Amino acid sequence: MGIEYELRVPESERAKVAVALAHHLAPLLTRLDPKVNEPFPNAYVNVIPEGVYVCDNLTDSEVSAQIMRGILDLLLLYSPEVTIVNP
Numbered sequence: 886m887g888i889e890y891e892l893r894v895p896e897s898e899r900a901k902v903a904v905a906l907a908h909h910l911a912p913l914l915t916r917l918d919p920k921v922n923e924p925f926p927n928a929y930v931n932v933i934p935e936g937v938y939v940c941d942n943l944t945d946s947e948v949s950a951q952i953m954r955g956i957l958d959l960l961l962l963y964s965p966e967v968t969i970v971n972p
Contacts, residue, residue: 887928887942891970892956893935898964905963906932913959917951920944928952936960936967 894902910932920926927948929940937956941949960967 887940889972890939890941890953891933891935891972892937892939892960893968893970894960894964895966899934899936902936902960902963903932905959906937909959910937910956913955914952917955918948920948930956938972 910930914921914926914930918927925942925944927942927945929938929942930952931938937960939953939956941953943949957967957969
């Protein structure tokens with residue numbers, strides 16, 4: 886078990902964020918996580934209705950930090966705010 890996060894956007898922004906994630910999330914993860922297609926990647930990332938769920942698997946702190954930063958930057962391109970919570 887790793888460290889879990891939810892990156893949530895306001896309800897009014899969720900539709901456009903979902904479209905952006907469908908287009909940009911997979912290429913972002915492919916670029917940042919060398920283990921993205923392995924059974925145990927550096928971070929599990931799933932789109933959720935509120936935004937994005939991330940589980941840092943604690944295998945590579947630098948890669949996990951880059952993934953979090955990349956996702957946060959992507960969300961902020963389509964939403965004026967992002968809230969990070971521990972589910």
